[in-house]
Amino acid sequence: MAEKYIHKDRLAVVVVGKAADFDKPLTSFGPVTTLNVSTPEPGTGKDAAPVASNPEGKALLAKIIGALGGEEKLHSVRAVQRKSSVLAKTPQGEMTLDVDAISVYPDQLWRKVHTPMGVMTMVATRSTALMAAPQGTQEMPSSQKQEMLKELKRDPIFVAQHADDPKFTFAAAGKAKVGEADASILDVNADGAQVRWFVEPQTGRILRSASQGVGMNGPAEQVLDYSDWKDFAGIQLASKAKVTRDGQDAGSTEVKEVEINPTVDPKLFQKPQ
Secondary structure (H helix, E strand, O other), X not given: OEEEEEEEOOEEEEEEEOHHHOOOOHHHOOOEEEEEOOOOOOOOOOOOOOOOOOHHHHHHHHHHHHHHOOHXXXXXXXXXXXXXXXXXXXXXXXXXXXXXXXXXXXXXXXXXXXXXXXXXXXXXXXXXXXXXXXXXXXXXXXXXXXXXXXXXXXXXXXXXXXXXXXXXEEEEEEEEEEOOEEEEEEEEEEOOEEEEEEEOOOOOOEEEEEEEEEEOOEEEEEEEEEEEEEEEOOEEEEEEEEEEEOOEXXXXXXXXXXXXXXXXXXXXXXXXX
């Protein structure tokens, strides 16, 4: 049996089958395994009804903003490029994927995934949604586009930039343990994209994010546990994350490089002729 990697939603999918069948459409393959290829930034929250902001939530958000680098520094960020290594655990075994991602606020996301079988590129903007692989380029379904744009809204830098936006709500929701650490829970609704953050109250660091994404088999809960905070041009970010999906160990991600406000070629986000 051979393996091939195909993009599905904002994930990579490993397809198991005969090498001769790799030019067939996705529906022709056998079992598939969904891989997370997100960089270690807080993910989504369960899409329950929005909760209004409360004073405790706004206070907790202020601590997060301070931990990330401060309001003035965060508002100067227009784009971020992250280069990461993703260790994906699948029923077929472990594999390492190199991911290069560029976020241009408020609504442009580009991601290139280097796999053992070739390179995949994903682009999502308000007007464009593309998936490109060695086999060619195709339009991304609307649901996948919207999920990628929601991912951008959940970026903690972007959320911090909208602390006073009435379309964003911040509600404290009690306490929890993250490992041995005590954490305060913050439910964020980022203009319709939801995320639950578990925050270390003393430092303002986000220790964990709870997520509700879309996988091959429907909704899938994702948890990211963060560690190894580093300074990237004045922005403090976790460089490592352990990934759990539906309660199962799904691997880990590690950010190798971060560039704040990189020079971005607009052609990256344009549909090829």
